[in-house]
Amino acid sequence: MSTTAFGDFLRFYRSRVPLTQEELAERTGLSTRAISDMERGRTLSPQFRTVQLLVRGLGLPEDEAAEFTALARASRASAAQERPGFPFAAPSSSLPPVLVELTGREVERQVLDGFAEDAASSSRLQIAVVNGAPGAGKTAIAVDAGHRLGARFADGCVFLDLRGTDTEPLSPDRAAHRLLRSFGVDERQIPSDPDDKLSLYRSQLRDRTVLLVLDNAANEAQVRPLLASSPGTLVLVTSRRTLTGLDARHRLALDLLPLDRSVALLRIVAGPERLAEETEAAVRVAELCGGLPLALxxxxxxxxxxxxWTVGHLAEQLEDERRRLSVLRAGDLQVRAAFEISYHQLSPGAASLFRRLALIPGPDTSEDVATVLTDLPQEALEELADASLLGIGETPGRYTRHDLLHVFAAERLELDEDPAVAAELRTRLRHWLLDVATRAARFFDHDVPAESAGPVRDKESAARWLELELENWRGALRSAVAAKEHERVLALAQAMHWYSDMHGVGELWREVFGAGADAARWLGNARDAAEQLNYLSWALYALCGQPHEALAVHEEAAAVPIDDTVTEAWTWYYGSAIRRRVGEPEKAVWLGRRSVELFERAGYLIGENLALSLLGLMLRTAGELDEAVEVQQRSVDQHRKVGGDDELLSMLLIRLATSVAATGDVPAALELLDEAESLFREHGTTAGVARVRHHRGLLLMDAGRFDEARDQLLAALDEARLSDQRVEIMARLADLADAAGDAAQAREFRVRALAECDRYDTPAVRTIAAVLAAALG
Incomplete structure (x- = not known):
């Protein structure tokens, strides 16, 4: 049969409808060029999916569709026979076998399926680059794709290892030679001249439709000469490098496997029965392998x-970072060896930065942090990212690394860096992180002026830096504690006081202020010790839900002999809030009044306004509603008069709104909350917005506006910081679900709320827990 028969019938059916080539292309999703090439006989082997798209687009009845499909099949067979002198190898004949079932890459498989579908309907060459860190499983997913998808291509799959990690990767000339042999070209017919050889290779590929897998590419220059134009063909390139210089239509970066998929891969290799007996140890092994398929x-x-061996025994071996990479070795499979190949291919500057990144405490970094460790950090960071030794973070300008590469970097630091230089760098980085964190926190301080320098220039940039570099400055704090750098530790803890009001979680501030209190004791400064103990007691009762532990810390602060009215006022301020949490409202009111009196005596208006506002909460709890509104209104008025900080005003407005609502004036309370939310939004304070929404949701619920209340409480749930807020929000959402007749959702919220109750030790939470347990039966 003539290879043009299919094209003739296509033209006939298209004209019969009638449709232009452009109209048929729009109906089918194929390109106009692809349709033109088929009609002219330039595309001799249309794929099955392409034929099916044409059948639907042309509206062929069943008998004509069957005939049309048979023509396409015959055209492919005839095209293969008519290629003179060079019989093509059997489809997928060059593919390595699949030794281990590909696990945990279901999403990536679907992505590659999409690449193959795009190639089938495109008139231009489709190039897909798969990149990832050493050991990420690039070859495994490419081989899997070859076996699964090769049959979709008329001339099958051709696989070639470019040996990009060898000391001498395949040259384009040698690669073309091997590919020609894969095509079935006789050795005697392959030209010796490199240019002629590449020309013959391109001509052989041009009229074929294949899945060409070029595995383990070294760089763009190695791959470019092999990218012959062939409609319907998909070239799948894998590399440790990102190959950003290639004009690739598709890109797929292989991430590390999440924990559940890591355990699944471990189970397939080790055997399900083996892991079933020690599930916790299996999870720990998977965690210590860092999601890297090679390690698993x-x-x-x-x-x-x-x-x-028990699984637990292997987990114990892997726990030791200094031995971990040595343990992850089985015959010629070695994680360390895989990393070393990429490391030794780096430029001296990039290699230096790579090992020095082991000094960074957190899992990610930025150019600002890298600048402390090396000159020209941006070039080195980009080289490491291109080599897949660093990942690109979700936040622009940030780079990530996985755990095993961190362990390897620490090894190289010890082997390749002068110990004195490494020690100096470690100290320099620790001091820089602590100094910048201290400066950044002072942009939130109402008492100490902030200094604009380095990466922190204003409150907005300071907030962003503190959030993004949290794990790094927190790690630096721990190192400073270990190094007994008490002055730096105390300076950081003091600066964080006002920042902590609306940022961070309880365990962070328990650690920071606990370290601050210890540092103050070491330095023999009683006033600073009492101050830090006050802040620690706040973190314990407000964020950690531990009021009894907070009370013990408060009593320790109260026992410190000091001659400082403001510090004493703060002590009674926090003590008032703690007494309320443990169910002593009368004592809470007495301490609150004492706090207001001391702040007034000291002439510290910020403290006085906060103490008045808190006293209002104590009075409302004790049933003194009129006085509660009076003192809280006074705090707001005084703050407005002097034009204080907007976020502080928002906190005062929320407290006033709760008391106003208790008087029955819900509209006025909602207006106060609207103003507070507007101010919080203006400063990007998400925790403050959540606090407003929480209180607004409660007010709307009490007013019978259930749908609005539900929206507000749901929006507040994820950002709620205070220890008992999440419990209260979920309990109220369960009540709203009951009112809406959704018993399943009500039960879900109650179960979640009851689980949350276990984290907190307050009378209010215990009361809610009892109600929840009763409702759940």
């Missing part, structure tokens, strides 16, 4: 080859 494969092989 090796760990599974070690378990499978050592039936005498």
């Amino acid at each position: 494969l090796i760990a599974g092989h070690r378990l499978a080859s050592r039936p005498q």
Whole structure:
């Protein structure tokens, strides 16, 4: 049969409708060029999916569709026979076997399926680059794709390892030679001249439709000469490098496997029965392998080859960072060796930065932090990212690394860096992180002026830096504690007081202010020790839900002999809030009044306004509603008069709104909350917005506006910081679900709320827990 028969029938059916080539292209999703090439006989082997799209687009009845499909099949067979002198190899004949079932890459498989579908309907060459860190499983997913998708291409799959990680990768000339042999070209017919060889390769590929897998590419220059134009063909390139210089239509970066998929891969290699007996140890092994498929494969092989070992024994071996990479070795499979190949291919500057990044405490970094460790950090960071030794963070300008690469970097730091230089860098980085964090926190301080320098220039940039670099400055704080750098530790803790009001979680501030209190004791400064103990007691009762532990810390602060009225006032301020939490409202009111009196005596208006506002909460709890509104209104009026900080005003407005609502004036309370939310939004304070929404939701619920209340409480739930807020929000959402007749959702919220109750030790939470438990039966 003539290879043009299919094209003739296509033209006939299209003209019969009638449709232009452009109209048929729009109906089918194929390109106009692809349709033109088929009609002219330039595309001799249309794929099955392409034919099916044409059948639907042309509206062919069943008998004509069957005939049309048969023509396409015959055209493919005839085209293969008519290629003179060079019989093509059997489809997928060059693919390596699949030794381990591909696990945990279901999403990536679907993405590659989409690439293949795009190639089938496109008239231009489709190039897809798959990149990832050493050991991420690039070859495994490419081989899997070859076996699964090769049959979709008329001439099958051709696989070639470009040996990009060898000391001498395949040259384009040698790669073309091997590909020609894969095409079935006789050795004697392959030209010796490199240019002629590449020309023959391109001509052989031009009229074929294949899945061409170029595995383990070294760089763009190695791949470019092999990218011959061939409609319907998909070239799948894998590399440790991102190959940003290639004009690739598709890109797929292989991430590390999440924990559940890591355990699944470990289970397949080691055996399900082996892991079923020690599920917790299996999870720990998977965690210590860091989601790296190569590491999980090796760990599974070690378990499978050592039936005498328990899974827990392997986990214990991996716990030691200094031994971890040595343990992750099975025969010629070595995680360390895979990393070393990429490391030794780096430029000196990038290699230096890579190992020095081991000094950074957190899992990610930025150019600002890298600048402390090396000159020209941006070029080195980009080189490391291109080599897949760093990942690109979700926030622009940030870079991530996985745990095993951190361990490897620490090894190289010890081996390749002068110990004195490493020690100096470690100290320099610790001091820089602590100094910048201290400066950044002072932009939130109402008492100490902030200094604009480095990466922190204003309150907005300071907030962003403190959030993004949290794990790094927190790690620096821990190192400073270990190094007994008491002055720096105390300076950081003091600066964080006002910032902590609306940012961070309880465990962070328990650690920061606890370290501050210890540092103050070491320095023999009683006033600073009492101050830090006050802040610690706040973190314990307000954020950690531990009022009894907070009370013990408060009593320790109250026992410190000091001659400082403001510090004493803060002590009674926090003590008032704690007494309310433990169910002592009368004592809370007495301490609140004492706090207001001391702040007034000291002439510290910020403290006086906050103390008045808090006293109002104590009075409302004690049933003194009129006085509660009076003192809280006074705090707001005084704050407005002097033009104080907007976020402080928002806190005062929320407290006033709750008391106003208790008097029955819900509209006035809602207006106060609207103003508070507007101010919080203006400063990007998400925790403050959540606090407003929480209180607004309660007011709307009490007013019978259930749908609005539900929206507000749901919006507040994820950002709620205070210890008992999440419990109260979920309990109220359960009540709203009951009112809406949604018993399943009500039960879900109650179960979640009851689980949350276990974290907190307050009378209010215990009361809610009892109600929840009763409702759940």
